[in-house]
Amino acid sequence: MSLLSVRDLTVKFAMRDQTVTALNGISFDLAKGERLGIVGESGAGKSITGFSLLNLLSRPGYIDNGQILFDGEDVVKMNDQQLRKVRGNRMAMIFQDPMVTLNPVLTIGQQMVETLRAHRKLSVEEARQIAVVKLREVYINSPEERLDQYPHELSGGMRQRIIIAIALLLDPQLIIADEPTTALDVTIQADIMELLLELCQSNQVGLILITHDLGVVSQMTERTLVMYAGRIIESGRTRSIINDPQHPYTQGLINALPQQTLPGEQLRQIPGNMPTLAQVPNGCAFNPRCTFATDTCRSQIPQISHYGEVEVACHEVQRLQSEQAREEEKA
């Protein structure tokens, strides 16, 4: 049985004059200890998916429909107390910006101890000892001293390590990491990712990594979801998606990677922008930016279905493949 099973998740935002749909029937599974990447440009609904899994959406967002089965229990139907038992305990989250995630007026120790004591009957002293062990695991030196420091006394990288340590405090089954390195200095981004990967592997923790960076996904995860305008448009094994992307959008994302560009050549960005939630085009949401779009694409929403090694939501995927094959033959 899978650890997490999301079925038909729909999230809406009640704005002042209208209600917009941010997530539209998202479904996916995650096995125990599996690492899954969710990719897409900003506004695709990646972070909203992450927050929904912990039922953490704040007004005006709400889960309109769907199931989030975590270890067989539906997170959507849980009351506050049940949710509290899951959050931070069995499912932990790493937020985007470590500079604003930790409470500025509480010490690192206070914030670690309260997390442990919220879920287990421990004395403060016992909790501090566990905290020290976990801080060592994320390579924080002199952890005993760090416990009595305030967040502002520590660097961004150090804070994110501490947040990873907090995520691991209660040995969760799943960690959701929402762009955990975007706010950090480029030089330490790789270190943090490596640390996260190492800890997930050694502790058998499932990981959902939300990012816009396909490069990171290819190093960190076993499976990948590509999202566009609140829908999953392609999913499958990470290697398949990186090596043989099917959806024109995924192809565009991969072509835009700096690694795909020769030195001196311009980066190949996908033209145009992600539509805003209030103005999603009819049919396939990607059609205005897609070079292969047909009338069908402009009128009907493509359903996700198997194609080769992946699942993809595109009307023209077959034509695309044959055209590409023809081009390759020519070459």
Place this chain on the structure above:
Amino acid sequence: MFAYLVKRVFQAIAVMFVISLIAFAIQGNLGDPLRELVGQSVSEEVRQQLRDELGLNDSFVQQYLRFAGNALQGDLGTSYFFKEPALDVILKKLPATLELVFGATLIIIGLSVPLGVYTAIKPNAILSKVIMGLSIVGISVPVFLTAILMIFVFSVEFGWLPSFGRGDIVHVWGYWDTNFATVDGWLHIVMPSIALASIMLPLFVRLIRAEMMEVLQSEYVRYATAKGINPWRIYFVHALKNTLLPVITVGGVQIGTMVAYTILTETVFQWPGMGFMFLEAVNRVDTPLIVAYLIVVGFIFVVTNTIVDLIYGLVNPTVNLARMGA
């Protein structure tokens, strides 16, 4: 910490210096000390002689230094009306004012935190809307009018509460007589305290609510929720502590306003404190007393503001290292 302390104390001294200059300027221009001393029936020669003796013909700097020197030794001149040292007159009135401020502060702190937090946590509850509605009425009624309307209702119409004076007070120590020792004393201080608190309380409720609502939107509160922390701990540890930082700063500023409002409250209730005394001194052109009041009140302002700043530094860990060391 030490550097920060020195900086704050230095600034406090600078402000006191400016206040003393203003006070000195007032003293020099307001009223004629000779007339108070000897009346008008003295010849011009004797006047000149007296002026010399009193040092009124010395240079401005000399006179100011003498004034400041005396002030530092606690000599703020002699009240024309009471024929007593001005500082003594004020110190005798001080406890009455402080007890009034204390009563009002109790009301403000005791009510503003729970009301502010409640309205922030449950912004759509009917009770919250009632509290917010009352608060805007509260800030729209001037202190003196609250006092008058309370007297009209509770003293004149119903006759439940006494409308003026301190009632039965019990001697404690030195100049300090307290209202809090007898039932009559309590009855007398209830209305003045409520009146004094009446404009600050809604102000603080609104401030705490606004700050708290902003903090509740913050990323670290969301993170605390994601960690499965009990909501009460989130409200009262994570959120309230961050909420109180700006509230402390505003609180420091409001202490000054509170002293000003004591003048209004004491006037309406004929409360024998230093605010009431000040207005009487103004009507009698009792210059030494006016000047002494100015210096004492200025001193209270500066001291409380400095203390509030220091408390802020102690409560806020970000100030601790980042600014205090610098």
Place this chain on the structure above:
Amino acid sequence: MSEQGLDTQMPHQAEPSRLAKIMDSDMLYSFRRNPVALFSFGVFAAIAVLSFLAPLIAPYNPYDPAQIDLMNSEYPPVWINGALPEFVLGTDDQGRDLLSTILYGTRLSIIIGLCAVALQAFLGISIGLVAGYVGGRTDSLLMRMADIQLSFSTLMVAIIFLAVTQALFGSETFNRYAVFFLIAVIGVAEWPQYARTVRATVLAEKKKEYIDSARVLGFGPMRIMLRHILPNSMSPIFVISTVQVANAIISEASLSFLGLGMPPSQPSLGSLISAGFDYIYSGSWWITVIPGIVLVVLVLVINLLGDWVRDVLNPKLYKG
């Protein structure tokens, strides 16, 4: 190229009209849908119009000694036994018609409030612009002054200033110029509110490109500040101003109540309440209570409007 051509070429030049745009659409929309705002505005407009028309509509002129008869003093309002029909709201201790005196007094309170706030805004905006634009030592000195000024409450400063002024000039001269003293002291004491806000906007705007381009195009600092930066501060200034008018009216009333403001011969609402307070024990409550209610209603509707303006204009709350 003409200057106007330059202005239209700068895309950010559209920003200054933000307030105007909000005024057009969202603000008006929200206003029409908000019964509290509509009601408050209606009441405020009614009070303002009636009081400014006082010389035309008031049954008596309280400033004209010929129309005042001490024999008429302390008549109750018409709904109470023993009233005279010609004095709808009764008479005060000097025999003046209370309705007329309240109309004139309200006019005085509103004028002092508006003028004091205009003075505050002028001083505060100028200082804020200079502090933010010049920066450096000037900035820190001015802001330090603002801090200190704020820590001394307006009312305290006003009380001491007016008390000393009154003692210095004697009550007769003081009473003659009381309006100006009040406007001056309330106006001067509250400048930091504006200065801080304007300075914050200046600092935020200064970083933006269009200010650079304006500077590169050779516009002087005065022009940049007044034409480019100031318009962006309009929303916060507008929000502050509403609240400040309410506060100024309260301050004026408080000072007049203490006998440090308008004299009983030209009463504002505060001095009327003050005069009536002595008679509250003898049963003539209306001399105090009726002007008191007018004062509270006036300040309340301004505060309600202020709350609504803040909700509409404050970008932080705007999204919620």
